[in-house]
Amino acid sequence: MNLTAKIFNPLTAVTSAVLLSLASLPAQAQQNAAASAPQAERKVISSAEQLPRRSYTLAQLPSAYLTTPLAELRPLGAQLEADILADLAAFDIQDAATLRDAYGALASLAQLRGDWAAVPGWTAKARALQEKPAGKQTSGVLTELLAQQQLEKRDAAWLSAEVARRYGAMNWAEVQDTVKSNRGGIETFNPELMIGSFKAQLDAMATNGQMKVPAQLALAIISTRMQMELLGPNKAAIVAGLQKVLDANSQAVAKADLWTPRTFSIPADAKAKPVLIGVWDSGVDLSLFKTGPAKGMAFTDEGQPSKDLLRPLGEAESRWPQLRSMIKGAMDQRAALDTPDSRQFRATLGSLKAEQAKGFGEDMALAGLYVHGTHVAGIAVDGNPFAQVYAATMLWSHKTEPAKPSEARSRLTAANYGTLVQGFKNAGVRVVNMSWRYGPSAYEMMMAYHNLGGTPEQRKAEALRLFKIERDALNAAIASAPEILFVAGAGNEDNSADFEEYIPAGLSLPNLITAGAVDRAGSETSFSTFGKTVVVHANGFEVEAPVPGGVRLKLSGTSMASPQVANLAAKLIALKPELKPSEVKTLILQGAERMQGADGKPGRVNLINPRKSAELAGIKL
DSSP states (O other): OOTTHHHHHBBBBOOOOOOOOOOOOOOOHHHHHOOOOOOGGEEEEEEESSSSSOOEEOOOOHHHTTSSSGEEEEEHHHHHHHHHHHHHHHEEEEOOOHHHHHHHHHHHHHHTTTTTHHHHHHHHHHHHHOOSSHHHHHHHHHHHHHHHHHEEEEEEEHHHHHHHHHHHTHHHHHHHHHHHHHHHHHHHHOOOHHHIIIIIIIIHHHHHEEEEEEEHHHHHHHHHHHHHHHHHHHHHHHHHHHHHOOOOOTTSOOOOSSGGGGGOOOOOTTSSOEEEEEEEEEEOOGGOOOOOOEEEEEEETSSOOEOOOOOOGGGGGGGGGHHHHHHHHHHHHHHHHOOHHHHHHHHHHHOGGGGGGGHHHHHHHHHHHHHHHHHHHHHHHTOOTEEEEEEEEEEEOOSSSSSOOOOHHHHHHHHHHHHHHHHHHHHHHOOEEEEBHHHHHHHHHHHHTTTTSHHHHHHHHHHHHHHHHHHHHHHHOOOOTTSEEOOOOOOOSSSHHHHTTTTTTTOOTTTTEEEEETTTTBBSSSSBBOOOTEEEEOSSSSSSEETSSOOOEEEEEEHHHHHHHHHHHHHHHHHHTTTOOHHHHHHHHHHOOOOTTTSSSSSEEEEHHHHHHHTTTOOOH
């Protein structure tokens, strides 16, 4: 598992097997102390940039902490716990996801102390911050059971039975995807892979920084160690318990498909005009699609022009069939499907040794980048015989070591944003899909990896300065093309795009619309990022589309939801070419349906309805 993929890779993740967080939470007395400061005295925190940054000095390499006696971790844990509790007391954090992360961090620290009795109260507090139906039921349940097992000295048979009982009592329609994902992730849990990932990534960061690491990485050490302590010995029991739940619901009525009836295809003989769709992504196999006279443009990870509109696999070319099978196996495993690919995926992950982790991680990252743009393009053109594809390719690196941020690099990136948008305008592109996102925190971690930027607070300021160069350039470039509608994917971190200051998802422009992901039933996915700028939702769960070469795979992510919105926009434009981007955006928003929340009131999911938007545009289907 690539521990820094989310930090260094701007694409939304689509192929990683999900590993369940096992964080427990600290004692109730400590919780009360954290919240004891009068509300008026606490500083309001409305963005991630306002939170303080700290670093911690390690006594040994991160990977060594995964096998060292727990007592050697406790001094580091005590420092982290004191700082987190101080922050909770000092700040009024206006972001539920950030608070959940803080409680999760304190949870792992409580586990490190062996304070099992404290878990239930804190788990309930963390669960209260969940906003999605599945999270409200599943969050912290396994944590509670593992804590109870430790406290009461229960055996594996008891744990398996309790897992089946607790999860079996939940609303299956709401939790089934989470249960399947958790079972798949736990079944592929491999401590060797974790140790190897630490050696490949975190050890290098610690060495570069003279053993000083950011708080996120210090916390990763402790939470990973506690996963190894608790999940490793109980893996078989937990999987067996979850499998009982799956078996008991094997004949359950499938979720109602609200998505498919809303979609439509344009007949090949319809009175429509060609519409050019820009796929701003990791590369597209244009041999699978219709194109215009201009095919696109590409830039390397270093910001230099390239002729490669589809990412070259290089020496991995001969391994492509196996890599493609691994991607499919990862998604099948997530869906709890027992297929040849999922079996091979399980066997591969289970047999990996620590020294193989880096190579495996880079191979999977390369495969993900290779398939991503083509899959996105396939969704964007589906059911539209008048759609053409223009590739705007960013050849992001799949290597473990991130690039070194600098002002020169950021200014080159900023210039390339302008060049790409000018390319869209010159080619006559009408709709652009952007299934990628990043924020200033990405640069903080990249700088920390290379020990650049000074103190943690200085690094934060410099990272924000470099990020703003790129953010402002992207904002200006999109604004300079009012004749093009841009569609962005929200992100897959179950957090706020606004709080994290993501681009492009966090931008607000008349010709930009940001999409979150739901499943076919219209339920918000567990991973989908949200926020004020995430104004529509579309199916982004197990969406089938082609990958390079034409084989079709099912992938999940807001990366798959965003091109559903671009697909609708392109269809409206093909059928009514005179529509302006602002008009298309209005039609999409007016046609969308605000879904009901768990409390029976309108929720934040605003599910697009392609048929209704077409009807509002005066299009007869």
